[in-house]
Amino acid sequence: MTKNRVRSLFVMICALFICLSAHAQKYRYQVNGLVQDAITGKGLPVKLYLMTADSIVIDSVSTKAEQDPESGETLYSGEYFFPGVTEKGHYIVHAVSEGYQDAYMNCELKSKREFYIPVRAIYMYKVHKLKEVMVKATKLKMVINKDTIVYNADAFNLPEGSMLETLVARLPGAKLTKDGQIYVNGKYVESLLVNGNNFFSGNPMMALENLPAYTVSKIKVFNKAGQKSQMMGKDMGDKVYTMDVRLKKEYATGYMGNFEAGAGTQHRYKTRAFLLKFSDKERIGTYFNMNNLNDNQRARLDGEWSPQDVSDGLTTTKTAGLSYMRPLGSPISWFQSDVTWEHTNDNLVTKTNTQTFLPDGDSYRKAVSNMRNSSTSWQAINMLVLVKDAYYVTSNLAASYKKKTGWGLDNQRDSVHNSLLSRLMESQSNDVKHYAFAFDNSVGWKVLMSDMLGVTSLVYYTRDLNRSLSSSDLQYPTAALPADKRVRYLNTPNQNLKLTAGLYYAWNYRDRSVTPEYKYIYNFNKANNLLYRLDRIGAGPYSLDNLPPSTALMMAGALDGNNTYEYRERRHEHLFNLSYSSLKSLLFGAEFRVGVPIRLLHASLNYERMGMQHISRQRTFFEPMLSLEKQGQWSVRMGMSSDFPDMTLLTTYRDDSNPLYVREGNSKLRDIHKYYVTGNVTFRGQHQQSISLSASYNQTDNAVAYRLQYDKTTSVSHILPVSVNGNWHINGSFNFTRALDKNNRLTIDNNFAAEYRHSVDMAQTLGSTGNERSIVGNVILDNTLKLNYRANDNAEFALHGGVKYYSITSKRTGFEAIHAGDYNVGLNTTLALPWYFQLVTDMTVFMRRGYQQAEMNTSDWLWNAQLTRSFFNNHLLAKLQAFDMLHQLRSTSYAVNEQGRMETWHNSIPRYVMFSLAWKFNVNPKKK
Structure with a gap:
């Protein structure tokens, strides 16, 4: 009944907005x-x-x-x-x-x-070179016009030798995560371009880590029109929030290169090379990077980075790439081909303290893990984009391969009320091979002068060959429970095929569009899970390189039939959608869009595990969406989506392959429904002022939770998937940027975010009659503040700080409220010294309070510095870097959900001092 009311209300709202669409008498x-x-x-x-x-x-x-x-x-x-x-x-x-x-x-x-x-x-094109006129003025860091922000790269005092990532991290209102995701005023940047074109197939990390900051003139952030809009000459709903890095004129044509090599204490080293040829006819780029610095160059000097951002463990990385791009008659039509290669070696030591919330007394686990991994991968991507007056074509062809091997040791202890329940020691090794192929194509034609007919298609195929070998020894403190020793060999090959085909027609009348659409999606998954208990046929030793053939293992009785399975899953989706848009409705003159898709979904699963099971579901889902947006000022979006739970969870099985975890299936899982409402508003003013407010609400009905029944005698967890309601979360943010003085030398950049999560799960101890429904409220308050003073081109100072506070509460009997927080404050300085030296230093103290384990509640000082000097007309740069000079860096993280909390420590890169030399050159074509 409630769903029908929501849908009726949605239809009435859509009808109201359609009636409000503007209609001019004379045009x-x-x-x-x-x-x-x-x-x-x-x-x-x-x-x-x-x-x-x-x-x-x-x-x-x-x-x-x-x-x-x-x-x-x-x-x-x-x-x-x-x-x-x-x-x-x-x-x-x-x-x-x-x-x-x-x-x-x-x-x-x-x-x-x-x-x-x-x-x-x-x-x-220029006729001749104009006489240059020097104008001295205050350098503005950014200029804002409607929804477009233009940053002036020359207004930032950066450490000499910096890459693009350092510049992006210092942009007012911008945030750069450790994995290369960029946010500007809280909004995710979907595309990073260089001079208006993709750079290494749009992979932002390639540009962030390899493009020197000194080559950049301006950075433009805006909503870029897609190929549909470019062909039709109007907004067709394919805008992409884009960051376009514009190079200086001397680097926009010709050749440029940058080479660097360095060595330091603690056996640290780095080598990098970057070459680029730019012209109006083609672009060719190549790079090579090798280091054992955890590949996080940005982390050292920008002052907006915390120990939690440290890459876990010790990583040695080798990467190389080659890119070719050629415009095809115009800057919006081009062909690009990229090849990348990467090899990494990891050494990861992890210590965790886990608390599981239980109705009549929580359980605790302490674990230590030591893993070593090695991986090699390559990827080839080819892209074609053609935008003409009468049609457009976009095609992407990609193939990739990855091989990964690893081994490790684990040691864990489970306890309740300070009483030891069990101790597990395990060694393991693994071998993984991954193959992938994808072809994506989209074609659109301009028909009847103002309409568009479009066709889309996709082929995506993956294949994985995974093998693992583990040896475990589970011990109990009492003689009543015997030890459990196992040697397990697991072979899990799997394949996935996805095919899509779509057709749409956009009927346009001035600023309005009506688009009927049909799309068919086919998914096929094939997986095997072959588990062999080698302890049943001998003590070994065994290794992945000298295992007997599978047929010999089966004949010897090593196959674990209860935990061996295979399945074939097929999904057929038919999507029928009718969408309407008005670029200028009468309600505030805003852009209005509404879609009323109906999705017919049929899924079937053939699952063989101690007998054949056939599972099938068929549903019709209504997934409407609505958006209202005033360009550069505010927007509101809402919608819903539905899906099946993982089909393999619907089967009847009992998996005890891990002696401490027993898993079962549940055929009564219900369909999952998700609802969302988001909104944001932006105010802009003088003195580079920008204020952004955003809020969102998300709710999930019939979420899949994993009911936990914990046996306090054996420390075994019995896990059953169940459908629960009551999971929702709400969040909001406030971002403020402004120059505080008339000369724009002193700026403030503040980002505040608040979140509340209402999480529902199921947990109880085995044999307990108490209420197993566990409801946990999680409040997270996060604020970062930066005051930046740029005295001149030779001096810049930044005071930065942050607070992240957690409050976790529950009405469950015996639950102890959790209040913990991370705090930091620091100072960053960039100074030009006599004799052409430059000093950059950052000192920050990181404090943790309220954690369960006393060793987590620490105050750590992190001090990094860099001293540089240029030679030979700025072509050669000598650099001396010192990382973690006080030797207090710790990598810890904290996670809480409805089932419990986990505190994690990782080993991290040691402190070191490194000296390096960097050579750069630039060759411009001769003027004719």
Whole structure:
């Protein structure tokens, strides 16, 4: 009943917004376009003339110019807008700018159903080199225009020899995670470009770690139109939040290179090389990187990094890549081919303290693990993008291979009320091979002058060959429980095939669109889980390299039939969707979009485990979505989605392959439904001020929880998947950036986030009659603050701090509320010293309070420094780095959910001092 009410309300809201869509009686078709420098991509001061097909001038305008109120500098976006025309026909745009060749571009109003007349971008070439004029002014770090932010790279005092990641980490309002994800004012950046194009197939880490910061002129963050929008000349709902890194003119054409090699104490070393050829006809790039510094260069000097961000363990990395990109007639059509290779060696030591919440007394586990892994992988990606007046094509062809081997030792102890229950010692080794292939294609045609017909397809295939060998010894403190010793060999080959095909038609009338769509998705999963108990046929020793054949193991009775299985799963999905959009509704003039997809899902599973089981489900899901957005100001989104639980959980089985975990299936699991509502608003003002507020609510009905029954006699956990309700969470954030003085030297950057999670799970001790439903409330408050003072080009200071507070409560009997927090405060300094030296140093104290184990409640000082000097006209850079000079770095993490909490310690890179030399060069083509 409740679901029907929600759907009825949703339909009424959609109808209301549709009725509010704007409808003009008389319509003038605006002529819009963009003019840029053909080499740098910058906007230009240009005079433009709109002419009829027989070259009669009917209007003239200039590119949009804005004067920054703080610096007085005139900024040109390159955008222009003619007021509009009323008649169908052909038109010509003539662009004139001093020092540039005149340029022309044809355009046409083909149908009065079009929204406006889009003009393809005009790229202008210089006639001769203009005399340079030096203008001294205060360097602004960023300029904001609507939903676009432009950062000036020269306004940041960076450590010499820095890569792009260091610059991005210091951008006001930006956050860079350790795995290369970028957020600006709390919004995830989906695409990182270099001079408007993908860099190594859009992998942000390649650009972040290998592109030198000194080559960057500006960084533009904006909503970039996709191929559909570019072809149709209007927003087709494929915008991507993009960061475009623009190179300086001297690096936008020609050759550039950067080489660095260094050695340090504690046997630390690094070697890197980067070469790039840029021109308007092609781009060729290659890189090589080898180091044993955990491959986290950014972590040392930006002051916004915590010990939790340290890569776990000790890692040696070797990477190499080659990239080729060629524009195909225009900057929005191109071909790119990339090949990358990587080899890593890891040594990871982990110590964990785990508390499991139970109704009549919690259980505790202490564990120590020592793992060594080695992996080698390569990947090849080919991309083709064609955007023409009448059609577009995007194709991606990718293949990859990865091989990983490893071995390790584990030791764990379980206890209740300080009484030892069991002790487990285990050794293990593994061998993994992964193969993947993918082909993704999308084609769209412009039909009937203003509509679009599109076809999509995808082929994705993976194959994994996994083998593992483990030897375990489970001991109990009492003679009543005998020891459990096992030698297990597990062979788990699996395959996955995914096929999709789709068709859609977009009917456009000016600023409105109606799009019916159909998509078919097929998934096939094939998996085997062959478990052999080698302890049944002999004590060994055994290794993965000299195991008997599978047939011999089966004949010898080593196959563990209860825990061996195989399955074949097939899923067929039919998606029918009708979507409507209005780019300018009457409600606040906002962009309105609504979709009412209906998904027919059928899944079947053939599961063989001590007998054949056949599981089948078929459902029809209604998954509506609605969004309302005012460009650059605010947005609201809401929707829902549904799916089956993992089909293998619906089978009847009992898995006791791990002596401390017994797992079962549950055929009564219900369909999962998820609901979400998100909203954000942004305010911008003078003095580079930006205020962003966001909030979201997420709810999951029939979430799969794993009911835990814990045996306090044997320390064995019995786990059963169940469907539970009551899981929801709400979060909000507040981001504030502003210059605090009139000269924009002192800036503040504050990010606050709050989250509450209401988590439901099932837990009880074996034989207990108490309520097994466990409800836990988790509050997380997180705030980071940075005050930055840039005195001049030679000195910059930053005071930074952060607080992350956890509060975990529950009404469950015997539950002790948890209150813990991480705090930090530090100072970062960049100074130019006499004799052309530069010093960069950061000192931060990290404090932890409220943790269960006393050794977790620490105060650690982290002090890093770098001293550099340039030689030979800045071509050679000598660098002396010191990492963790006080030797107090610890890598710890803390995680809490509805079942318990876990405190984890990892070994981390030791303190060291390193000296390195870096050579850079740049060769520009000769002027003709």
